[in-house]
Amino acid sequence: MTEQNQRAFQKQKGVFVSDKRRVLGRWVKGKSRLVKKIGLDFKTPKEAIEGTYIDKKCPFTGNVSIRGRILRGVVISTKMERTIIIRRDYLHYLKKYNRFEKRHRNLPAHCSPCFKHVKPGDIVTIGQTRPLSKTVHFNVIKWEPQQGVDAVKQFRQF
Amino acid sequence: MGISRAKDKKRKLTGGKRKKWRSKRQARIGRPPANTKLGPKLIRPVRTHGGNTKYRALRLDSGNWSWGSEAISRKTRILDVVYNASNNELVRTKTLVKGAIVVIDATPFKQWYKQFYGENIGDLKKKKGEEKVKQEKEGEEKKEEPNPKQIRQQWKNKNERKKKMKKYIQKKVKRREGHTISKQLIDQFKKGKLFASISSRPGQCGRCDGYILEGAELDFYVHKLKTRKKK
16 A cells, blocks of 8 residues: 555554444445545545545544634645645735735645645645644645646735 | 743744744743653653643553454553664664554463453464354363362352353353454464554653554554564
């Protein structure tokens, strides 16, 4: 199995790998896999239910809950393992000039393996979780792939 | 006050330095690691925030280990530390930490198995047909009859005693029907040593408890140990 590529045995917390008797309910038939709904009408991706990856920080198959803020942004970088950088653009108002100026913030977010082929330029919805690392406090919960390379450089306010 | 767990000294996401704006706080202290070793039990209580206690195990030799698929737990000696995913140094120094793979004594589990199923693990055969079960049942009945002589005084009726022993044997036989243990576990039982994973934190609670490795997890770690030995 390709998901056992670490030095420790990868397994979902709460799934007894050696259980002879299988519990029904939230578990998927045919395989012992813990999948959950994250609420707020966000659909659990098929890949999360059918996949074999183990990710304790995945919102659908891991031990994190989505609560707090829900934000949208454009993906800038996917070079990290299971984390992406998102860019959020916004306008800041200057009272003296009665005008706006463009500003942006970059946000690192955890990207579960169920979202394959995320590339720079895609639009992504992220939800707030408990701190997953020093800088990551958000988790990707929805992915909208985009065509066109210049999508990253456009100013897009969500 | 030495070790601090506050994030004041950490750099920002941008890489910029953070300026120190407050001194170290007692509530945010860290303490030196326990580095629990294998040996005669030595546990030191530590007074923590709020007057609570943590039990820092400095040396441990036994723990409560559970056999998941049989849903039982027994207290057993820890014999050896065999694998640690994070650090090989911890294996060499025989440090007990959560997630370490250890070797434990199999005797209490063997005894439980004999008492529960009525047969020794070492005598298990891979294939079990119903005919064999019937034969064993008859054999058991004959074997068990001499034992009641020791407890004859407890039961008033001879017939009642026979009935109860029969029922007890039948219960054990029923438990055995369709019940199997994996070959890997049987081999481990024969050697008297089981692979187990520590799931408690000895430096925090003062206990070294865990679960016996089974199935895919056992295969994984056995493979890891084999490849290490080859090197």
